[in-house]
Amino acid sequence: MTDTPSSSPTEHPHRYTAALAGLIEREWQERWETFGTFRVPNPGEQGFDGTRPKKYILDMFPYPSGVGLHVGHPLGYIATDICARYLRMTGHNVLHAMGFDAFGLPAEQYAVQTNQHPRTTTYNNIATMKSQLRRLGLGHDPRRGVATTDPAFYKWTQWIFLQIYNSWYDASVGKARPISELRAALQTGSIGTRSGRAWDELTDAERREEVDSRRLAYLAEVPVNWCPMLGTVLANEEVTAEGRSERGNFPVYKRPLKQWMMRITAYSDRLAADLSTLDWPEPIKLLQRNWIGRSEGADVEFSVHPPPGTRSGALTITVFTTRPDTLFGATYMVLSPEHPLVDSLIGSEPPAGFRAGVFPGYQDRMTPAEAVATYRAYAKSRTDDQRREAKDKTGCFTGSYAVNPVNGHRIPVFIADYVLMGYGTGAIMAVPGHDDRDHEFAAAFDLPVEKVVQPSGGEAPDGCFAEEGIACNSPPVGESPYTINGLATPEAKRHIIAALESAGAGRARTTYKLRDWLFSRQRYWGEPFPIVFDEAGVAHDLPESMLPVLLPELKDFRPESSEDPAAPVRTPLARASDWVNIELDLGDGPRRFTRETNTMPNWAGSCWYYLRYLDPENDSALCGTDAERYWMAGRAPGATTGDGRGVDLYVGGVEHAVLHLLYARFWHKVLYDLGHVSTIEPFQRLFNQGYIQGYAFTDARGAYVEASEVLLPDGTRAVENQDHPGPYSYNGRPVTREYGKMGKSLKNAVSPDEIASSYGCDTLRLYEMSMGPLEASKPWNTRDITGSFRFLQRVWRNLIDEQTGASRVSDIASSRETSRVLHKTILGVRRDMESLGYNTVVSKLIEFNNHLGSLPSVPLEAARALILMLAPLAPHISEELFRRVIGGSSSSLAFEPYPIGDPALAADDEIEIPVSIAGRPKHRIRVSPGLDAAALEAAAMADPKVRELIEGKTLKKVIVVPGKMVNLVLA
């Protein structure tokens, strides 16, 4: 590690060195802990001051990894800590805490690797991480630091699951309601049964089916993403675009399995619509909107043309389209190969002038039945990867024709795998003139193309025109209710939909890409479900009194990992037979049950942890009403309204844009509907911090080598001089440099402990904030840290005598100049603090401190302001300076009022105004700051140099911006 610049202790015994910084930091961390400085009382608790407004400042829930932190991890934590400290000093009650998201795959994998129980490794990791975080001086409320693996925590995760399980989405009012109300409504008939039969006529099993099929948490046999290497299923959101697992990058296969699902799709509309109320970065909102994938269109019914000599005429195929205005151009139809109607569609009609099959293995002699069977087998054999790579259109004719409802044309029906069963209705009307995919398919099959839309103000182009335009080529007015010639696309859509509705052939519909959330995992280290199955295999929810359902002890907790995608699925918990098989009395006497042996996914705990921070010790509710109303809704006890902002600032990485943030919003909305929380959204303001990146090095085989051991030609370490272009070597062998996100996998991690030991954590905090804007990704450069360290040294030296350790500050009045610099600094720093512009806060403080360094003696007023402004960023040195220089009785400056700037005192006596000729600055004049436009122009024209510049030329125009500039435009 770098040697810290230091002086001999005898020369400067009280210089701010790494050793002194370490002493100060340890001492103040202990004091904060002893005094409970960052413990914040809840409403009703001793010390609570309801007159102060609240702020809830939150970091994304950290995962306690086994390998410790690198300097990239605390970037956001430092930022929220600075924010929280600033808000405390500006008169807010601040909730700022950090717990641990400790269930889940990585913890379990780490336990497997090190051959320990996940509980052991998890709690060890939490302890390690807590001490690393403590060393950074983060002002968290310690009693709120919950872990999802604590039974006292996951009791409430299970409780929330039961709330979701025991509710249904009432679309007529657009919210979740208790399942008991559904049962009552079905009974009275105010809600019809799915089967259309009366409730009284149904058997118990049928009634249960009616209810269960509407629950927000339900069991379903669905095609899931099965990852045999992880031995578990994954949610859609956990599978990458390449069809591999986000964790571990293992192959993922589709496979049908009975699993717990969450009906997040019921909330699609609200999840999309409420984004507009949030103060989030637009790209993140867009990411969520795209994931939800709302699209408006219509369902259109096509009746199947009965083949001559048959009597089956009642078959209709429903398609979804976003372009009902192109219905006149629908020249064929396509169903997904998995569509349930395919079997009944197989006919014997000959293809009328088009090719009946295009796919490997197709032969002209095949009957439609043979072709369909062969094609389905072919489509099934193709993996998602193969489908993505080969985009050539394949498919085959079913031997049937359908009728286009708007013009009665007879159009052939195909199956093709470019139509997905999982979206819309799994069937489309194909408009090759106005859809690129349909166009490609039509080209491959020699199908007719008809143009029914033209660009507004232009000829219809050759090929395919997929954009909006003007409808054309529909029948003349009066001949058809569907006539839309001349209408622009939006009007044409409306007209067609209305006509379809009155003809009973279709209706407006909105669909979503979002799928229901797969909520089961076949792992050990997760929350058990509060569900048991009776001997008939019927699921029963456990009463609240039986919570928590504790995770059983297991010697062998490993999942059954396999490379075979067809290997049987067995959960680790199924091996705990004493736990699985139980006798319970659920109200009708003791009966035998077996427990659900899946566990919940990692996301469960992180979906609601921010609510537990509010009231971590509550044993009778997930959090108390008063605490929830105060910290989330901003309602002080007794008040009837609040700001309803929820979490005021939520800082975390962009990688959670769709996963965590979508799931948590969903749970929060369910809890809101059921009356358990009082805000519609959990996180009002979201901020995505950037990544810290670094150079990484690969050897000849392309393997990463330890970046800290790579040398430059002169034998120095490459990390000490990142500007050096190389060549680089590792153990005497040449290596190549790359640039990427800091982390274990690139072997370029820098530990915060290492930096804190060499410079102190105040320097580390300051450096991380100086690197650039919080939201930007930026390269770590160890060499630059010294700048932040030297700044703190200069602050210390300006205020403390390095020989004696005594204060050098004198109780004298500030000069006019110092006062002006001081107030300018305060005003600027406050503005930047509000916008999280901590990089420019640091530079303003450096400038201010440099000014103080030029003075013979630092006035007390300036010293005090400097210390308090520095305190959120570098809290330890600031506490120590405050104690030594300002003194006073308080145990910490954490609640000292933040300096307030006075614009009058910040005003300059005289300012310099640039005078430009044709926009190019040529000269500067000194004027008093208050001059209006006319006076400023007069001052410029009176200046001898300006007169010289424009001499002999004609002035065409003069632009004057008071306080800014004068621009002279010459003819």
Next chain:
RNA sequence: GCCGAAGUGGCGGAAUGGCAGACGCGCCGGAUUCAAAAUCCGGUUCCCCCUAAAGGAGUGAGGGUUCAAGUCCCUCCUUCGGCACCA
């Protein structure tokens, strides 16, 4: 392919449409010192130039709007991130 973000000195970066390069790193020079470290002071976009003054060019490329563009608009290039036959 579609969507999003970003391109500014040797490096990290700063700049409500109004003096481009604040602040820091590095580098150069000076003071201090027996010497060094540390510290302090000064300089540091590029070109022209012994130097300075004075010029000129300059924010990925090319156009445009404007008295004035790093900033707004259009086209393109590069890098990074997301999605991927979503009807």
